Amino acid sequence: MSALDSIRSGRTTLGIELGSTRIKVCLVDADDPQTVLAVGGHAWENSYADGLWTYALDDVWSGLQAAYADLVADAKRRHGVSPETYAAIGISAMMHGYLAFDDAGELLVPFRTWRNTNTTAAAAELSALFGVNIPLRWSVAHYRQALLDAEPHVDRVASITTLAGYVHERLTGRRVLGVGDASGMFPIDPATRDYDRELLDRFDGLPSQDPRAPRDLQVRDGRDETHTPRPSLRALLPEVLVAGQDAGTLTADGAALVDPTGALRPGIPFCPPEGDAGTGMVATNAVAPRTGNVSAGTSIFAMVVLDRALTQQHHELDLVTTPAGDPVAMVHCNNGASELGEWAGLFGRFAEAAGIPLDRDRVFDVLLREALTGAADAGGLLAYNHLAGEPIAGLTDGRPLFVRTPDSTLSLANVMRAQVYAVFGTLALGMRVLDAEGVQLDRMFAHGGLFRTAGVAQRFLAGALNTPVAVGETAAEGGAWGIAVLAAHLAHADRSLAAYLDDVVFADAALTVAAPDPADVAGFAAYLDRYRAGLAVEAAAVEHL
Numbered sequence: 001m002s003a004l005d006s007i008r009s010g011r012t013t014l015g016i017e018l019g020s021t022r023i024k025v026c027l028v029d030a031d032d033p034q035t036v037l038a039v040g041g042h043a044w045e046n047s048y049a050d051g052l053w054t055y056a057l058d059d060v061w062s063g064l065q066a067a068y069a070d071l072v073a074d075a076k077r078r079h080g081v082s083p084e085t086y087a088a089i090g091i092s093a094m095m096h097g098y099l100a101f102d103d104a105g106e107l108l109v110p111f112r113t114w115r116n117t118n119t120t121a122a123a124a125e126l127s128a129l130f131g132v133n134i135p136l137r138w139s140v141a142h143y144r145q146a147l148l149d150a151e152p153h154v155d156r157v158a159s160i161t162t163l164a165g166y167v168h169e170r171l172t173g174r175r176v177l178g179v180g181d182a183s184g185m186f187p188i189d190p191a192t193r194d195y196d197r198e199l200l201d202r203f204d205g206l207p208s209q210d211p212r213a214p215r216d217l218q219v220r221d222g223r224d225e226t227h228t229p230r231p232s233l234r235a236l237l238p239e240v241l242v243a244g245q246d247a248g249t250l251t252a253d254g255a256a257l258v259d260p261t262g263a264l265r266p267g268i269p270f271c272p273p274e275g276d277a278g279t280g281m282v283a284t285n286a287v288a289p290r291t292g293n294v295s296a297g298t299s300i301f302a303m304v305v306l307d308r309a310l311t312q313q314h315h316e317l318d319l320v321t322t323p324a325g326d327p328v329a330m331v332h333c334n335n336g337a338s339e340l341g342e343w344a345g346l347f348g349r350f351a352e353a354a355g356i357p358l359d360r361d362r363v364f365d366v367l368l369r370e371a372l373t374g375a376a377d378a379g380g381l382l383a384y385n386h387l388a389g390e391p392i393a394g395l396t397d398g399r400p401l402f403v404r405t406p407d408s409t410l411s412l413a414n415v416m417r418a419q420v421y422a423v424f425g426t427l428a429l430g431m432r433v434l435d436a437e438g439v440q441l442d443r444m445f446a447h448g449g450l451f452r453t454a455g456v457a458q459r460f461l462a463g464a465l466n467t468p469v470a471v472g473e474t475a476a477e478g479g480a481w482g483i484a485v486l487a488a489h490l491a492h493a494d495r496s497l498a499a500y501l502d503d504v505v506f507a508d509a510a511l512t513v514a515a516p517d518p519a520d521v522a523g524f525a526a527y528l529d530r531y532r533a534g535l536a537v538e539a540a541a542v543e544h545l
Helices: 003-009 057-079 120-130 139-148 152-156 163-172 197-204 252-258 276-283 338-353 360-371 412-436 457-465 479-492 497-505 518-544
Strands: 012-018 022-029 036-043 047-049 052-054 088-093 099-101 159-161 176-178 217-220 223-226 239-241 291-296 300-305 318-321 327-333 382-384 401-403 443-447 469-472 511-514
Touching (some): 003 036, 003 057, 012 276, 022 479, 057 163, 139 152, 163 252, 276 291, 276 327, 276 479, 291 457, 300 412, 338 412, 382 412, 443 457
Antiparallel strands (some): 217 223, 291 300, 300 327
């Protein structure tokens, strides 16, 4: 079947991902998901309001509509046809955070994203109570912190979800979540692939500042009145689904939200909505035990599928799951390639001022290739990419820094290598913890726009992790392609997700593998030693600047 026929007949799947800086839409052949037929995108940014990182929900819909219109135009330009229906659709988005709604479906407080670090007290309390690490960005930490702070909205909370869950519910009417995304809200029991019931009970047993808590008593008009107990946490959380399960269909109202022109038809099946970590694992075929992937964007994280339980709790590691519900150790860093992008913008403006303007991709290509010629340890230079707080590094706030000693070698190549190393610095600290646990990896994959320039970031990551790193042809499409693949899996739900990826999606996929260069390994190790020592400088900057 030709691309035109596939699109016209709806033998395609659509993946939509709401990332931190870009909303991407990806159209693939349902029978051959490696074939990308059209793409669309829309840039957006978070805002910092009242001390918290957020996105306006109006921007979710205007951005999604713009990205979808861009994809339709791309399909028309490439193939001469505009898509009107699909075999299946999937929604992916940045994980964690806090979207709380009342019983009428009204948002109670602005969306609090994964980037916020105001939940220290709640995360520490829950980590001790549960015996597993509860990171600052997890939804349960946000909710618990709101209870501890007696925020006025907590007595009206009727549901809590993630960004992917919110978009999916508006499009289908189903309040569900893929298990991978759900595992960033609350711990998952690997035996049931659902929320851990014992830990839910422990949470519900906590005392609270919630004005509805049963321990609170009021005297009003001479009568004692006990407040109504708050709902159980389980009642607030979305239903959990695993890859391949039915997650509803596109409603007429949902179709109009995506495509105000009215061309998009309702009734299209949806796969379970997933987080960007899970779709990144799918996009790199890293869902089987002893496989892993690194996803680099505004944040950067590594996912390693475990073949055994860890021996102890580590604050550097999250325990989450694949979209099929298998246990994963996650090293999540709030700060990824954004600061590197700022440096690229600086040099891009220099080129423009010099009368030789370059587009952004060309600027990155030049700078990254220049980094290859730098010293293996970045010439004694040191960079921190911390625009936001970084829990793994013990930082509650961010201060991007570039530091050098008098005997360091300042050159463009070393500056850029130091900046790329900074993207991997905190990640490497967390991966060292996995190494100490004896976790073994058979293969590590990487994806994200940083890896679009062949052989640079991939090579440096291999040196940072001292393990071979593979990059596929769809690396730059990332999670939008990954959720399109999960949508295609709906028609093959009789196969496990791992088998479907191995036998169908990646059977003939082309991969480029970079083995760790011993000089890069030694150079990055020296850089990381300086990085650890310099965290005191970073902490001082947070305190004094």
